[in-house]
Amino acid sequence: MNISASQSALDFAGKGAERIAELFYWMTGGAIVIWIVVIGLAVYAVMSRRAHPVRMTHWLVIGGGAVIPTITLTALLSYGLAMLPELQEPAPKGSTTIEVAGVRWWWRVNYLDPSGGRIVTANEIYLPVDQPVEFKLTSEDVIHSFWIPSLGGKIDMVPGRTNRLKLHPTREGVFHGVCAEFCGEAHAQMRFRVVVTDQNAFDEWLETQSQASKSSSEMAEGEAMFLSRGCSACHTIRGTSADGMVGPDLTHFGSRLSIAAGVLDNTPQNLARWLVDTHGVKPGVEMPAFESLSGEEVDTLVRYLGALQ
Amino acid sequence: MKIKLWWLTFSPLCWAGHFLASYLTTAIYCAKFASPEGDALPVRIAVAVFTIVALSLITFFGVRSLRLHRRGDATLPHDDDTVDDEQRFLGFAALLLAILSGIATLYTALVFVLMETCH
Structure with a gap:
């Protein structure tokens, strides 16, 4: 790829x-x-x-x-x-359907399960190649615009209404998605990655995303710190008691390509920087900077989040 | 008949009225009454009627403007401070605006010729 x-x-x-x-x-x-x-x-x-x-x-x-x-x-x-x-034209019935909500300044992504459930992720979208995909787009605050330039046209995301968009990827690869409507301070940093894969890899990825995070004894310390430091007030990690809805779902955070909504590559160094210098990386973002964390605590959290595959 | 400056606005107003009527009708119909398949036939019929009315009015204003422009003996460039020059100038300007408005109205209608559904 x-x-x-x-x-x-x-x-x-x-x-x-x-x-x-x-x-x-x-x-x-x-x-x-x-x-x-x-x-x-x-x-x-x-x-x-x-x-x-x-x-x-x-x-x-x-x-x-x-x-x-x-x-x-x-x-x-x-x-x-x-x-x-x-x-x-709408995608044919039975096509993969994805709900995306624009939130200042990230993307809430729900894959609609044919059984009626939702598979939740954020800031990253996987698509199967050579298959039409239907997007249902809305906004939770101000007007955003959903655009993956390499795949198709853009369309506004308007609070209180759902706009639809059909995309039909024809080539595998990783592509940038952006917000194309000025939406405030960090508008230029409201991005996401789109991964187009073959159908088998897509099915496998979606199956993984539908699962709760796997926990292990090595992750216990990080999980406890995540919960005790208040991260769970804003973030959900399925399989733990963290069920905040204000920020992105982090259940499979470690498998994502980027952090901070497409701003930085998902590496331990970048994640450590993000945790303690949040506003330096992305001015205006609602997440507070955890400057009070010691170096060791940051490392523990980084290891834990990276292990959420 | 002597025309006033207002005459210039009549054809563009027909174009603006056609544009507004077409898009408002479509927005309301597609949001409130369209079938799940999004068939827009009633809207297309309505826009066809709007287009016939708008083009008829624009043609009327255009033809009247042409006649006004041809009347009198004032010579180009019609910038003397005389009634004849004023009338010939207004007639010519109104004719050009009528042609522009007619083309713009057809462009608006073209959207509805090629778009068969509300999607």
Whole structure:
């Protein structure tokens, strides 16, 4: 799997992004046509020294300045609009359905189980390749916008309503997702990773996510510290008594690629930094910095969180 | 007939009215009345009616503007402080705005030609 995450709509890995890239190139071509005609005629008017029949000059101005641009724009508009029905169509029934809620400044992710349950995760989305996926998108506070440039178009997440989006990944890899609507101080750091895998790997991942965290005797100290330091007031770790809903679910935190909603790679060093310098990493974030933790306590928490696979 | 400056606004107002009527009708229908399949046929019929009305009005204003522009003997560029120049200028400007409004109205309608559902 290619692990270098892409964030370019032109480096497409999904049907929606592919059509958007096509549209971009056609629009660029159309803009060049209009520019050449209009500027070409303007330059010709300045440079030409011979007199022209009045009728001809009228046709050059109207034709070059209005008719050709209008025809070009009409063609581009028709081409762009003709794409929409297919892109806007809902995913077929039985497709993977994912609820994503934007929260300043992270992403609450629920995979809808066919049996009616929800498999909860955060800030990371796995998708099966070559399968349409239906997203149901909302917001818990302000307007956000959900965008995975390499996979498709973006759509607003509006408090109080659910918008839907169909994506159809066509290539395996890791891709960046972003919030595309300014939503406050840490807007630029409201990101997530998208991992597109084959169906088997996706099923395996989803099965793992549906389980509670595994505990072991080595994790007992970290778990106790997590609970006693108040982390559980905001975070849930299924399989423990931590059931806070304010912050991201951390049940399988150790298996995630990034921390702080896509801001830092998930490494022990970055996690230690995040715990004690939260606002230095992500200004405005609601999580307090745990500056009072000793180095040893930080290491214990980092080991514990990393073990939540 | 002598026209006032207001005449310039009539065609763009038809375009704006068509735009608002089309999108408000669609938003309300799709949010409140559409079937789960999202069939938007009633909306498309409504927009077709709005488009016929809007284009008829824009054509009327455009043709009247053309006639006003052709009346009189004032010569280009119609910037003398005379009634003739004023009327020919207003007629020409209103004609161009009518053409622009007609194209814009067709662009709005094109969305509904190509979008068959509320999705």
